[in-house]
Amino acid sequence: MKYLLSMLLIFSFADAAKVVAVGEKYKSSSDCQACHNHIVKEWKNSWHFNSHYKKDEYFRASVDYVSRKTHKSLNAIKVECATCHNPRISVTSTDTDYEIAAVLGLDKNSKVNKAVHDDTLNEGINCVVCHNIDKIYSELDESHRGMNRVSWSKTGLMSGPFSDANSPYHKTEYREFMDKDPNQLCFVCHANDHTATGKIFINMQEEYKGAKEKCVTCHMGEKRELYASTLRVDNGKPKARRIRAHGFEGAHTGSMWKDALKVSADISGDDLVITLKNDLPHNIPSGFGSREVLIEIEYKNFNGKVGKDFVSLTKHYLSKYKKPTIPHMAERSSADDSVPAKGEKVIKIKYNKKATTAVITVSYRLVNDEVRKILKLKDPVWSQKMPIAKVSVKY
Numbered sequence: 001m002k003y004l005l006s007m008l009l010i011f012s013f014a015d016a017a018k019v020v021a022v023g024e025k026y027k028s029s030s031d032c033q034a035c036h037n038h039i040v041k042e043w044k045n046s047w048h049f050n051s052h053y054k055k056d057e058y059f060r061a062s063v064d065y066v067s068r069k070t071h072k073s074l075n076a077i078k079v080e081c082a083t084c085h086n087p088r089i090s091v092t093s094t095d096t097d098y099e100i101a102a103v104l105g106l107d108k109n110s111k112v113n114k115a116v117h118d119d120t121l122n123e124g125i126n127c128v129v130c131h132n133i134d135k136i137y138s139e140l141d142e143s144h145r146g147m148n149r150v151s152w153s154k155t156g157l158m159s160g161p162f163s164d165a166n167s168p169y170h171k172t173e174y175r176e177f178m179d180k181d182p183n184q185l186c187f188v189c190h191a192n193d194h195t196a197t198g199k200i201f202i203n204m205q206e207e208y209k210g211a212k213e214k215c216v217t218c219h220m221g222e223k224r225e226l227y228a229s230t231l232r233v234d235n236g237k238p239k240a241r242r243i244r245a246h247g248f249e250g251a252h253t254g255s256m257w258k259d260a261l262k263v264s265a266d267i268s269g270d271d272l273v274i275t276l277k278n279d280l281p282h283n284i285p286s287g288f289g290s291r292e293v294l295i296e297i298e299y300k301n302f303n304g305k306v307g308k309d310f311v312s313l314t315k316h317y318l319s320k321y322k323k324p325t326i327p328h329m330a331e332r333s334s335a336d337d338s339v340p341a342k343g344e345k346v347i348k349i350k351y352n353k354k355a356t357t358a359v360i361t362v363s364y365r366l367v368n369d370e371v372r373k374i375l376k377l378k379d380p381v382w383s384q385k386m387p388i389a390k391v392s393v394k395y
């Protein structure tokens with residue numbers, strides 16, 4: 001019996017990662033626009049739309065860097081990262097034969113080259129990534145994420161949160177991961193990722209302390225009264241529905257950071273004591289490896305500024321040659337100094353005795369100095385300080 005069960009498990013897992021071609025009618029978000037324009041517009045402002053090589057400078061620079069350092073072709077790395085960044089790609093791995101063809105420049109007409117340059121992939125994580133998933137295999141271990149954790153429905157079948165939806169354009173089916181248990185869907189990719197040698201430095205699923213808190217409540221917003229489709233299917237009117245927004249606002253949106261941590265400060269003996277309290281169900285910083293919380297202190301007295309100091313909460317990564325590197329090429333990382341989920345972090349530093357006041361500014365950056373330098377990132381968005389909170393304390 002046990003044997004039979006494990007065989008059944010193996011057979012059902014085998015469906016994960018199987019490529020199912022998306023029909024021409026559903027490939028691009030523009031195919032959905034006629035009836036879901038409001039949703040398409042919101043999603044186009046999201047970083048799911050931007051998760052592609054052509055649109056995200058940081059992602060592009062990381063792919064290029066990994067390709068250089070691993071001596072693998074650019075296309076091979078693109079295919080690897082596509083597991084989560086472009087899961088509808090039609091090729092899921094590359095082999096040594098491909099590497100040889102790529103080195104010789106003979107891969108122009110190969111399946112891999114065509115797959116990587118398919119126009120609809122430019123849309124990144126689009127509608128038919130999330131809504132064409134049939135099953136999620138949450139039982140699979142850490143190494144199975146992205147397309148390796150899901151199986152796809154037949155093309156033209158949209159999984160959604162409603163059990164009574166009818167559309168003339170596509171079939172619909174209710175799924176729990178679109179309604180009661182959407183965290184499962186987010187954890188398909190947001191766990192987050194492993195390095196070239198399989199190391200995992202940040203795991204959002206493991207650190208999550210919110211069994212009942214849904215990612216969608218905060219990152220797609222509370223449900224509001226509107227309609228899912230503009231098609232007039234309900235006595236000449238669009239059917240009224242309770243829906244969420246598809247903006248997936250997060251770390252790249254400055255306004256989301258305001259008060260994301262509660263900050264207080266005190267003086268105890270010779271020390272300035274700063275407390276960061278995190279009410280969120282995940283750590284901060286969390287997610288992708290190079291994120292940073294920056295604490296800047298300005299000391300003042302009646303003469304004006306008399307000094308400054310700073311503390312950076314981030315991870316530093318070392319390559320196998322013990323040189324600073326980017327998360328994907330790391331062999332080891334510095335200790336985790338993030339503010340834990342539903343917890344707090346207390347930071348003590350020597351108080352500058354010349355000052356009567358210390359002003360403490362806490363902000364967030366998408367990429368720390370070290371990684372920004374290694375990758376030579378140019379867009380100001382990567383170094384921009386997004387304000388979280390500001391407090392002051394008197395001596």
Ligand code: HEC
Binds near residue numbers: 047125187
């Ligand atoms: C197929 C993989 C995948 C799935 C499924 C997925 N995401 Fe993402 N998500 C990503 C990737 C990759 C990025 C980073 C894109 C980039 O920055 O280029 C991202 C980025 C984000 C961001 C960050 C936006 C920002 O401004 O920093 C948020 C928030 C987010 N996702 C929320 C969710 C939620 C909520 C769910 C579940 C409903 C979900 N994601 C499901 C892969 C996925």
Ligand code: HEC
Binds near residue numbers: 126129131160177227
């Ligand atoms: C990262 C995953 C993800 C992507 C990408 C995505 N959706 Fe959704 N979508 C969801 C989730 C989760 C829900 C359920 C939200 C809820 O709780 O109501 C949903 C709900 C919907 C609904 C039902 C209305 C509602 O808000 O509940 C429609 C229609 C829809 N999506 C269409 C689209 C279209 C069109 C696109 C592409 C422009 C798209 N979705 C992209 C995850 C996604």
Ligand code: HEC
Binds near residue numbers: 033035131166
């Ligand atoms: C000709 C109009 C039309 C087009 C084009 C269209 N849809 Fe729909 N869709 C609908 C209607 C109508 C509904 C049902 C709305 C309701 O019941 O509230 C629907 C429902 C949905 C749902 C919710 C299903 C559920 O069971 O909860 C999703 C998801 C969805 N569509 C995704 C898409 C995607 C992705 C595309 C583009 C590939 C697309 N639709 C193109 C008309 C359309």
Ligand code: HEC
Binds near residue numbers: 187208215256
């Ligand atoms: C109670 C609200 C809440 C819930 C629930 C929640 N988040 Fe967040 N999350 C936030 C806020 C607020 C931030 C900080 C500002 C921002 O990035 O949006 C954040 C930040 C993030 C970041 C960026 C982290 C960093 O340090 O760079 C990611 C990625 C993310 N959330 C994904 C998720 C995922 C995936 C889930 C579900 C497993 C989830 N969030 C659940 C509110 C929430």
Ligand code: HEC
Binds near residue numbers: 056083
């Ligand atoms: C297991 C799924 C998964 C795989 C595979 C994956 N990523 Fe990601 N990646 C994510 C998620 C989820 C995010 C968003 C996390 C966040 O915003 O904190 C992300 C974000 C990023 C970011 C930050 C983008 C930004 O705009 O800030 C970079 C850079 C990145 N990934 C590079 C890569 C590279 C290079 C590869 C391939 C070598 C890769 N990723 C493979 C899941 C994955």
